[in-house]
Structures are given as structure tokens and as C-alpha cells.
Amino acid sequence: MSEEVQGTTSSEEEMEDKVISPEKAEEVKLKARYPNLGAKPGGGSDLLRKRIQKGQKYFDSGDYNMAKAKMKNKQLPSAPAEKTEITGGHIPTPQDLPQRKTSIVASKLAG
Amino acid sequence: VLLERDKRGVGRTDIISTVEFNHTGELLATGDKGGRVVIFQQEIENKSQPQFRSEYNVYSTFQSHEPEFDYLKSLEIEEKINKIRWLPQKNAAQFLLSTNDKTIKLWKISERDKRPEGYNLKEEDGRYKDPNTIMSLRVPVLIPMDLMVEASPRRVFANAHTYHINSISVNSDNETYLSADDLRINLWHLEITDRSFNIVDIKPANMEELTEVITAAEFHPHQCNTFVYSSSKGTIRLCDMRASALCDKHSKLFEEPEDPSNRSFFSEIISSISDVKFSHNGRYMMTRDYLSVKIWDLNMENRPVETYQVHEYLRSKLCSLYENDCIFDKFECCWNGNDSVVMTGSYNNFFRMFDRGQRRDVTLEASRENSKPMQVLKPRKVCAGGKRKKDEISVDSLDFNKKILHTAWHPQDNIIAVATTNNLYIFQDKVN
Numbered sequence: 001m002s003e004e005v006q007g008t009t010s011s012e013e014e015m016e017d018k019v020i021s022p023e024k025a026e027e028v029k030l031k032a033r034y035p036n037l038g039a040k041p042g043g044g045s046d047l048l049r050k051r052i053q054k055g056q057k058y059f060d061s062g063d064y065n066m067a068k069a070k071m072k073n074k075q076l077p078s079a080p081a082e083k084t085e086i087t088g089g090h091i092p093t094p095q096d097l098p099q100r101k102t103s104i105v106a107s108k109l110a111g
Numbered sequence: 112v113l114l115e116r117d118k119r120g121v122g123r124t125d126i127i128s129t130v131e132f133n134h135t136g137e138l139l140a141t142g143d144k145g146g147r148v149v150i151f152q153q154e155i156e157n158k159s160q161p162q163f164r165s166e167y168n169v170y171s172t173f174q175s176h177e178p179e180f181d182y183l184k185s186l187e188i189e190e191k192i193n194k195i196r197w198l199p200q201k202n203a204a205q206f207l208l209s210t211n212d213k214t215i216k217l218w219k220i221s222e223r224d225k226r227p228e229g230y231n232l233k234e235e236d237g238r239y240k241d242p243n244t245i246m247s248l249r250v251p252v253l254i255p256m257d258l259m260v261e262a263s264p265r266r267v268f269a270n271a272h273t274y275h276i277n278s279i280s281v282n283s284d285n286e287t288y289l290s291a292d293d294l295r296i297n298l299w300h301l302e303i304t305d306r307s308f309n310i311v312d313i314k315p316a317n318m319e320e321l322t323e324v325i326t327a328a329e330f331h332p333h334q335c336n337t338f339v340y341s342s343s344k345g346t347i348r349l350c351d352m353r354a355s356a357l358c359d360k361h362s363k364l365f366e367e368p369e370d371p372s373n374r375s376f377f378s379e380i381i382s383s384i385s386d387v388k389f390s391h392n393g394r395y396m397m398t399r400d401y402l403s404v405k406i407w408d409l410n411m412e413n414r415p416v417e418t419y420q421v422h423e424y425l426r427s428k429l430c431s432l433y434e435n436d437c438i439f440d441k442f443e444c445c446w447n448g449n450d451s452v453v454m455t456g457s458y459n460n461f462f463r464m465f466d467r468g469q470r471r472d473v474t475l476e477a478s479r480e481n482s483k484p485m486q487v488l489k490p491r492k493v494c495a496g497g498k499r500k501k502d503e504i505s506v507d508s509l510d511f512n513k514k515i516l517h518t519a520w521h522p523q524d525n526i527i528a529v530a531t532t533n534n535l536y537i538f539q540d541k542v543n
Contacts, residue, residue, distance in 0.1 A: 022427035027375040029430040037376070047380075048321050048343065051439075052274055052293050057185050064180045064187065 127530040129517055133197040133205065136521040139167055139528055140207060141535055142192025146176040148209055148262075150220065151535075165526065167537050171220055173262040176211040188213050194279050196288070198301075206265070208288065212275040215290055217266035217301065225253040271297050271307045278328045284335040291328035291340060298352075310358045311340060311350065326441075327387045334393070341398060345382030347407065365396075365407050367414045377429045377438070385441035390450040391522075397453055399444040402426060404455050404465065419465040419472065422457050424495035424506045437511050448523045456515025459504065460531050461491055477515060477529045477536040488538070 031037065058064040126144040133140070139151040152170035179188040190211055198206040204221040229251040232240055274292035281288045289310070290297050296311035311328075315321055324343045331337035336352045348361035369378065381401035389396045395416075398405050402423060405415035421442075425432060432438040437458075444455040456462045457474070465472045474491045482488055494503040517530040525540035 021373055021375070023373070023375045023377055023429060026427065026429040027377060030376060030433060033430075033434075048324055049318065051343075052321075052324065054275065056187055058180075058187070060185055061180050061182050064185075 125533050127517060127533070127535060128191050128193060129195050130519045130528050130530050130535070131195045131197060131207075132519050132521055132528070133207075134199050134522060136523055136526065138170065138197070138205060139519070139537075140195045140197065141528075141530065142175065142195050142209055144189075144191045146174055146178070146190030146192060146211065148173055148175045148192060148195065148207075148218070165524075165539065167528075171260040171262050173218070175209045175216060175218065176214065179213070181213075193276055196279050196281050198281055199285060201285075208279050208281065210276050210279050210290065213269070213272055215268040215276070215279060215299075216264050217268075218262050219265045220260060220262045223259045223261060224255060224257075226256045227251050228254050266301070266304050268299055268304050268307070271299075277326060280328060280330045280338065282330045282335050283333055287335075289328060289330060289338060291325050293324040296325065296328055296338075296340060296358075308356070310352065310356070312357065312359060326384050329387055329389055329396075332389050332391060332393045339387055339389070339396060341384035341387040343383040344379060345384055345400060347384065347387060347396070347398060349409070363409075363412050365412050365415075367405070377433065380433070380438055381429070386443040388444060388446060390446050391448065392450055395450065397444055397446065399442050399455055401438060401440075401442075404444055404453060406453070406467070417467060419453070419463075421455055421463050422461075422493070424493055427495075428506065432511070435511065437514075440514055440516065442514075442516050443518060445518055445520045447520045447525070454518050454520060454527065456518055456529070458511050458514050459509040460513040460515060461493075462515045462518060462529055475538075477531050477534075477538075479534075 058067070125147075127141050128144055129140075129142040131140050132138070137153045139153070141149050141151075143149070148171075149169060150171045151167035153165050153167050155165045175192055176190040178190045180186075181188055188211065192209050192211060194208075194210050196208045198208070198217075200206075204219050207218050207220070209216055209218060228235070229249055231245060231248055231251075232242070234240060268290070272290065272292045272295070274294050276290055276292050278291040279288060286302075287298055287300050290299065290307075291311075294312065294314040295309055297307040298310045299307045311325070313323065313325065322344070323346075326341045326343055328338060328340040331339075337349065338352070338358075339347050339349045341347045345366065347365040349363040349365070350358035351362045352358060354360070354362060369382075384398045384400050386399040387396055394409060396407050396409065398407065398415075399421075402425060403421055404419045406417040406419075408416045429438060442456050444453060446453055451468050452464055452466050454462060454464045460476050460478045461474050462477060463472060463474050474493070475488045476482070476491050492500075492503045493509070494500065494505050496506070499505050513531060515529055515531055519528045521527065527538050529536045529538065
């Protein structure tokens, strides 16, 4: 008799665990992967400030214009070749790269 | 619903970033990531016949914005067109406002179909004649020529935004317009470029205290003193410009109360409003957040009157959508001409329509592979879990790179424009 009761209780507990909202379940997943993620819900102001400042920084305008000029020269030979050359030799300018949003997820190195 | 293909070229920078019909629906403007604006014009075949079909063909293409460099901050300024808004037509020419992150431009689009011929002092190619050779005088005449559409920049409204412009909205007075960035909203006069008035400023004294940003703003369609702006926290503020010069204090605050027990890390992010649009009749407004579309009655601030789930099945995928940044995608929404149906985009090149009166909704797909031109679109269904029926698509096989962020509805007819990443689709109701 008591065993049966125990059986029902544990399955009820299981059911309660499953009823946890899908959103909360996702949050648990995220926290497991990134334990350093901001304590405040939504990441707080860090997230917003990252949103506000988008765009690639250059050292100065000379840097920017050099990069633009280099990309123009490299584009002349052949379009497909330039894809592999994008990394390494020079800083590409916005019109040459597909936009990739900066990751909001803090790196594990950050305090 | 029929399908039509557009004639835009497909290239790397041709990512469509905004779509807008003009006030008659005759013109459709698109802006792209490369700073170009392409305008399509409707050409109606056999309007007298019951089965008329309208086609949109390229009318004008021009480079609106170029990439720039902010010397002070050493940051590049993208040429991507964030928004296009048409001015109501006042004369033969058409005017539109286009904006990138920092600068708004007023463009005049005019037609030229006559040219002068028969000058006395000039040859046909423009060279000046030797006056001694002229023996008689004639009156130059205007002769017809092939239609030429010219776009010229009439005003440049620059240097008024520290942050990135997300919205522009023309006032019903046809003299002023607003521009909104993450923290401020400015009011401009269409004729004056060297001054603008700041009407909303939510920048905190200390940026560390920043909790909320402005995500969208729009003027009321009839009341020239009223505008709304939405925030990243899911609130909408309605402001009355008669109340004070600086509208930091709202007249109405629209916010749906949240169940605190349901709150998660994602709650605020998915509640961020990506678009706000007044209904044509001016009595309602619609907001789009990550998972739903909400209709608000302007007379009721404490909750929306209608809520439509766009893709609720994504709620159990929020973790991966956060990791691939999709959770920050900004979907737009739009009303049909008589405010009975609303539309918004989703992933996998799906878009959704909600019929408010008939309480029906449908999921359609904008794709060349899955439907042919002039073929009625087949409704789609996403299977959230469990057994997948034939013709259903499972959540895990959705392509999150194929997003429909921008859609537009013709102001009168059942013609819609849907932008996938690189292509523009125009659909029309089948008339039979």
C-alpha cells in the first residue's frame, strides 16, 4: 500500500518538473552553457549598450581609407578569389563582409 | 493569392532593408543594405475586365546613401537604408524620405517626357553656333521623348543623431516629420535642414544606468500633435506635443502586466517591441514583439485588445535563438487598407496574416522553389513537436537565415509586398 502511494507521489513530482515553462527550461540550458551571464534579467545595461554601439571600429580615417582601397584593388582580379583573402592581410570594409552581429554572450575570459 | 516575381538584380549587398508603398499604392519603394533605393510602379492591365492583374515594374533606381566614416569616433557609418517614408503627393513629382543610421534625405522623383528642340544659338548636340551663320530666328518647341525618371536629393538632414536612427514618420500636417534613434526623438520641418527640435530624450545622466531604449516611433495618422514610441522593455508611450516642448512625460503608457512567476532571462528580450504601427483609422495601434503581434485600443492602456501568436513554437528554442542572435531580429508588421487584417513575417521565408474579424490566421511562404508564378499559395503549417503530419514542417528544419523582416500592404487593394533576404515578392488576391 505504502509503496503504491510512494509511486504516485514520485510520478506527480516528475509531472511537476515537466510542467516547468519552456522559457524557463531554455533559461536553465543557457545558464548551464554560460554560467557567467549577467545576473540581471535580460543582461541589463550591458546588452543595451552593445545594441547601441554597432559598427566596426578603425584606428583612424587613414586606416579606414587604406582598407577600402585595398579591398577595391583586390576585387578587380576575381570575385570568388577574394573570399578566401578576406582574413589575414587587411581589415575589410563593411560593404565587403556579410554583416555579423557582435555576440552579446560574454566571453568566458571576461570577469 | 497569386505570385509575381520582381526584377531586382541579386547581388551581395542587395539585402532588402525596407519596403514601403506610397499613399496611392501606385509606387512601391525598397531600400537595401547597399544604400540603394529601387522604386517599382504599378502597371494595370485591363482594369476594365473583372480579372485585372497588376504588375510592378522598375520605375527608378538611385543611390541614396553612401558609406561614411565618423572621424570623431573612428566608426564606419553604414549606408544601409533603415526606413523609407513617402510624402503625400502635392504636384507632379513624388517625394520620399530615406534614412540610414545617421542622415535623412528628401528625394524628389520626377518624370520628364518632353525635351526642347530648335534652339537658335545651339546645335542639337549642345555646341554653340557661330552667331554669324544664323540667318533666321525660330521658336524652340517641346517634343515628346522616351520617359525619363529622375531622382534628385532636395534636402539632407544631417548631424542630429548621436545614436542609430530606427524610425522616421511624416506628420499628417505634411510639413514636419520625426526621426527617432535609440535614445532621442527629433522633430524636423521638411524645408529646414539646419535645425531640428528634440522632443524626447531618454538618455540617463549616467550611461551605466541605461535600462531601456527607443525601438520605433510613429505619428498619429490624423492628429498632428500625437505620436507614439515603443521601447525595448515592451512599453509604448503616447505623447502629445501640445502638452510641452519636451515630451519626456508621456500622456499614456501602454503596458501589459507580466506574470512575475513566468519571468525568465529571456522575458525582457522577447518583449522588446520591434515595430509599432497605427491603424489607418487612427483608433488602434499594433506592436510586434519577438513572438507575437498585439493590437491596442488607444483608449485602453493596461492591456492589448487582441494578441496573435506568430510562432509560439519558438519559445522552446530561445536558448539557441539567443546564441545565434536571432532573438534580436526586428520584425515589422503592417495593416491592410481597412484595418481588418494584419501581417508580419517569420522564419523559413514564412509570413503570417491574421484576420481580426473572422478570427482566422494563415501561414504562407515566399519562395521560388515552392511555388510558381500565378499559382495560388498553399498554406503552411509548422509542427511544434510530436508526430509530424504530411506537408507539415518541423521546427528543427526551419531555416533561421531565411527571415522575412519587412512586409507592406497596398493602401487600398489586396496586394502585398514581402521581402525575403534578397528578393521582393508581390502577391495579389486572385479575382474570380
